[in-house]
Amino acid sequence: MTFAHGAVLCDFDGVLRHFDGQAQAAIESRYGLAPGELLKAAFDPAIMTPACLGRITAEEWVERLAAVVGERAAEEFSRVPSWIDEEVKAILASVQQHVPVILVTNAMTSLERHLDELGLTYFADDVVSSARVGVAKPDPRILLIAAERAGVPAERCLFVDDRLENVEAAMALGMTAVHFTSAADLQRHVEEATLQGDRAAEDV
Incomplete structure (x- = not known):
């Protein structure tokens, strides 16, 4: 060859x-978030861009996401099965x-x-x-x-x-x-x- x-x-x-899309949807349902709201917040360029460029750590990204969707939802989202x-x-x-x-x-x-x-x-x-x-x-x-x-x-x-x-x-x-x-x-x-x-x- x-x-x-x-x-x-x-x-x-x-x-x-x-990633497990059903698990992501379950988090939204569990914490009263609208469908797609969690992904929209997680991939907001305001927090995703600095995370992907290494300007903030993954842990800091979770903290910034928590400020939008709540601490527990953010923590669970960061651990969604893949x-x-x-x-x-x-x-x-x-x-x-x-x-x-x-x-x-x-x-x-x-x-x-x-x-x-x-x-x-x-x-x-x-x-x-x-x-x-x-x-x-x-x-x-x-x-x-x-x-x-x-x-x-x-x-x-x-x-x-x-x-x-x-x-x-x-x-x-x-x-x-x-x-x-x-x-x-x-x-x-x-x-x-x-x-x-x-x-x-x-x-x-």
């Missing part, structure tokens, strides 16, 4: 990790036998703890966290940092993300980009990249 790209840069949340898509993990692991896989994620300072809890501390070849590098997607600088850590030029990277604006940012850098919708679709893209790589190797 010859992979057509020199590295895979993959998003974490929304691709590899997913799960790993094992199909996506297996696909990335298969690719990792041939090229580096780098996780590129907009995350808080709690990311390393979450990776440890999920048994993923040593899964990827490297992790580029916005909270640690001080820049977040769709800013192209975080993608260039990831490509540099992978040791390949941007145009040789395959980028995977569930948010279209991040995919467009990667494409603007010359990366091949996949707008993630499902594990099956990701598998199809990986198979296509493998066929392209095998054909290129045969032509050499």
Whole structure:
């Protein structure tokens, strides 16, 4: 097998990790919050942006969220269960036998703890966290940092993300980009990249 790209840069949340939406809704119901109110408050740029850029800690983000939705709701929301898509993990692991896989994620300072809890501390070849590098997607600088850590030029990277604006940012850098919708679709893209790589190797 010859992979057509020199590295895979993959998003974490929304691709590899997913959160329990029912648990989030239950918190809203339990504390008298309107549907969607908790997520709206949690992802308010006024508190989410500094958290994702590492300007405040994850604990400080919870404190600021508590000021809006209440302490107990904020604490419970920060501990909502998450799960790993094992199909996506297996696909990335298969690719990792041939090229580096780098996780590129907009995350808080709690990311390393979450990776440890999920048994993923040593899964990827490297992790580029916005909270640690001080820049977040769709800013192209975080993608260039990831490509540099992978040791390949941007145009040789395959980028995977569930948010279209991040995919467009990667494409603007010359990366091949996949707008993630499902594990099956990701598998199809990986198979296509493998066929392209095998054909290129045969032509050499």
